[in-house]
Amino acid sequence: MARKIALEPRDERVVVTAQHVTKTFLLRHTRSIKEAVVWLFKGRKKDITNEFQAMDDVSFDIADGESVALMGFNGSGKSTTLKLISGVMHPDGGAVGIKGKVAGLIEVGAGFHPDLTGHDNVYLNGAILGMTKEEIDAAYDDILEFADIGDFINTEVKFYSSGMYLRLAFSVAVHTNPDVFLVDEILAVGDEPFQEKCKALIRSMVRDGKTIVIVSHDLDMVEKFCKRGLVMERGRLVFDGPCDQAVRFLRGRALDGSEDPERPPLSEAEKAKRLFTDEERAAVPVRVRIGGPPLTAAERV
Ligand SMILES: Nc1ncnc2c1ncn2[C@@H]1O[C@H](COP(=O)(O)OP(=O)(O)OP(=O)(O)O)[C@@H](O)[C@H]1O
Structure with a gap:
């Protein structure tokens, strides 16, 4: 469970809050025995581990019924953020608060036991996700129908393909009827018909006003599903606003390479290819403060 904090009474619609989360x-460096001996004899000068800050003072609130896309380049901290919301990980600093039941797909098969059958894992996973036996009994046929894995339901899940794992795990997660539904990139391992089925389901959840947070690199998809977009960059939240603007912001970052600290300044030809002019960047507000004075996108670029 995530650390519970008192949600600000200023807005009772908030169901997820992250406040100054770090x-x-x-990171442990693996060394050969020879390197370890040299390290010992040289007086253990350099540390054998070093720290990596995956989240750096991240704050946001998500209100009931919002559909939010969490975007950013590889390693920017999206999955870590999702894990903190789901409660499988705790923040070192700051706080994460959740109101209601959170479920979703963070890692395929997390909570599945490899030696148990699909059937037994439905009960195990359902219980982990907060369902009673009666609730699982009532939802069992629907879970099976959505997963559509046929007789494999009676096979130990260690013999499943990754797609089968996904089908069953996604189906259980959906049928727990969570207040906040989290989806990580993992939809990618399903085949196309199953992906379409999941997308249709997510679309109907959004229509029904369910709170959803999706991590994905499929920017076209998230733009269709989500109203709001958060963009992360090296552990920091650098954009929070309408999803179409967030997608443009991220694509702009990809084009001008501004997220790469090693990259030399842009040439005029490269600048001409950018999606955002400097004036446009200045006009895009960054709603979430990252500490210090209020920021505009232009100041961050
Ligand atoms: N358990 C861990 N131990 C050490 N480092 C970790 C751990 N989990 C994540 N990291 C590091 O934290 C950073 C952020 O990881 P995270 O998985 O949140 O990124 P991401 O934005 O989801 O990336 P991707 O798009 O590649 O999935 C990465 O550099 C990653 O290597």
Whole structure:
């Protein structure tokens, strides 16, 4: 469970809040025995581990019924953010608050036991996600129908393909009827018909006003599904606004390479190819403060 904090009474519609969240990972460097001996004899000068800040003072609120896309380049901190919301990970600093039941697909098969059959895992996973036995009994046929894995339901899940895992895990998660539904990129391992089925389901959830947070690199898809977009960059939240603007912002970053600290300044020809002019960037507000004075997109670029 995520650390519970008192949600600000200023807006009771808020169902997820992240306040000044930081998360640091310890990176261990593997060394050969020879390198380790040299390291010992040289007085253990350089640390054998170093820290990596995956989330750096990230704050946002998500209101009931919002559909939010969490975007950014590889390693920007999206999955870590989702894990903190789901409660499988805790922040080092700041706080994450959740109102209601959270479920979704963060890692395919997380919560599945490899030696149990699909059937037994439905009950195990359903219980982990907060369902009672009666609720699972009532939803069981629907779970099976949506997963559509036939007789494999009676096979141990260690023999499943990754797509079968996804089908069953997604189906259980959906049928827990969560208040906040989280979806990570993992839809990618399903075949096309199943992906379409999931997308149709997500679309209907959005229509029904369910709170959804989607992490995806499929910008066309998230633009269709989500009203709001958050863009992360090296552990920081750099954009929070309408999803179409967030997608343009991210594509602009990809084109002008401005997220790469090693990159030399842009040539005039490269600048001409950018989606956003400097004036347009200045006009796009960054709604979430990242500490310090209020920012505009132009100041961040
Ligand atoms: N358990 C962990 N231990 C060490 N480092 C980690 C751990 N989990 C994530 N990281 C690091 O934190 C950073 C952010 O990872 P995260 O998975 O949140 O990024 P992401 O934006 O989801 O990336 P991608 O688009 O590639 O999935 C990465 O550099 C990653 O290597």
